[in-house]
Amino acid sequence: MRAAVLHAPGAPEAFVIEDVAQPPVGFDEVLIRVGACGVSFRDVVERNGTYRRDVSYPLIIGLEISGTIVERGEGVTRLHVGDRVCTKAFSSCGNCRLCREGRETTCAERRTVRGGYAEYVVLAQDACVQTPADMPFEVSCSLGPGAGVALNALRDTAHISIGETVLVTGATGGVGVPAVQIARGMGAKVIAVTRSEGKRAMLEAVGAHDVVVAGPADFAPQVRELTAGRGVDVVVDTIGSRVFDAAFDSLAVHGRYAMVGQLFGESISINPARIFFKRAQILGVGSVSRVQLEDVIALTARGMIRPEIAQIMTLDEVADAHRLVEGGATAGRVVLKP
Numbered sequence: 001m002r003a004a005v006l007h008a009p010g011a012p013e014a015f016v017i018e019d020v021a022q023p024p025v026g027f028d029e030v031l032i033r034v035g036a037c038g039v040s041f042r043d044v045v046e047r048n049g050t051y052r053r054d055v056s057y058p059l060i061i062g063l064e065i066s067g068t069i070v071e072r073g074e075g076v077t078r079l080h081v082g083d084r085v086c087t088k089a090f091s092s093c094g095n096c097r098l099c100r101e102g103r104e105t106t107c108a109e110r111r112t113v114r115g116g117y118a119e120y121v122v123l124a125q126d127a128c129v130q131t132p133a134d135m136p137f138e139v140s141c142s143l144g145p146g147a148g149v150a151l152n153a154l155r156d157t158a159h160i161s162i163g164e165t166v167l168v169t170g171a172t173g174g175v176g177v178p179a180v181q182i183a184r185g186m187g188a189k190v191i192a193v194t195r196s197e198g199k200r201a202m203l204e205a206v207g208a209h210d211v212v213v214a215g216p217a218d219f220a221p222q223v224r225e226l227t228a229g230r231g232v233d234v235v236v237d238t239i240g241s242r243v244f245d246a247a248f249d250s251l252a253v254h255g256r257y258a259m260v261g262q263l264f265g266e267s268i269s270i271n272p273a274r275i276f277f278k279r280a281q282i283l284g285v286g287s288v289s290r291v292q293l294e295d296v297i298a299l300t301a302r303g304m305i306r307p308e309i310a311q312i313m314t315l316d317e318v319a320d321a322h323r324l325v326e327g328g329a330t331a332g333r334v335v336l337k338p
């Protein structure tokens with residue numbers, strides 16, 4: 001099968017398109033003919049060597065996978081040949097204490113989903129969820145790491161209520177866009193932050209009530225103005241250190257800060273008094289559970305979540321796709337089709 005293979009970490013040119021052996025299908029695994037694979041920022045940090053969990057070379061990356069099951073292992077009962085599926089970012093064991101508590105995203109036995117930059121990929125059945133027959137692969141591929149994480153943040157971690165105000169940083173990103181759509185659908189007032197005036201119209205079309213165009217360090221005054229000085233009830237932060245100060249300043253007293261992403265390596269320092277004076281809750285959000293993925297598939301089928309697709313490219317264009325995602329100039333998902 002054809003695949004984009006990395007033999008060492010490096011720049012976008014490090015990908016080599018090769019013919020490689022189709023991987024064998026294990027007991028609880030399925031073989032998927034890849035229909036589409038989203039290019040995420042995690043792919044960028046896996047390619048350049050920053051992200052090292054379970055990495056060895058040669059390496060085929062790509063975790064936002066959708067496709068059709070063409071073979072299944074003997075232990076697979078929930079999925080069938082011919083099913084269309086999309087993926088979580090990890091598979092989990094389903095049996096440990098954390099899994100049984102509904103905390104499968106921190107399962108100690110979890111395995112990284114990878115291998116979507118190829119014609120076929122083998123994955124544990126736990127990582128896969130069925131999608132409707134009429135949902136395009138380029139729509140379903142990114143639902144887990146995109147909308148699924150947004151649902152995790154808003155509904156299951158920050159527990160937003162109707163009438164609250166939610167600030168989304170990195171609002172044109174893969175988690176940002178569905179976060180705006182879901183927060184609006186849950187009855188929140190949504191303020192979206194972006195660096196680029198050119199992305200304002202897209203964010204308004206997606207559903208933001210207010211769009212703040214500002215640099216990463218200086219949007220808090222505008223957010224205060226939009227909330228009559230009070231600040232927002234919830235921050236969904238998909239950027240991390242570079243916006244933390246401004247986003248934390250934008251938070252109302254008793255607000256909840258959902259930390260979803262850290263795109264850059266640098267650390268922050270914070271005087272702990274800022275946290276208790278504000279009575280703030282800082283909440284870590286990680287990945288997506290199978291239930292959350294099932295729910296965002298249903299919400300997408302109903303039209304509440306509408307993934308923005310910036311560009312569909314071929315496997316041969318993988319280096320260009322990475323340059324696009326790394327450059328941050330796109331609004332919406334970049335998707336590869338093998």
Ligand SMILES: [Zn+2]
Nearest residue numbers: 093096099107
């Ligand atoms: Zn487990």
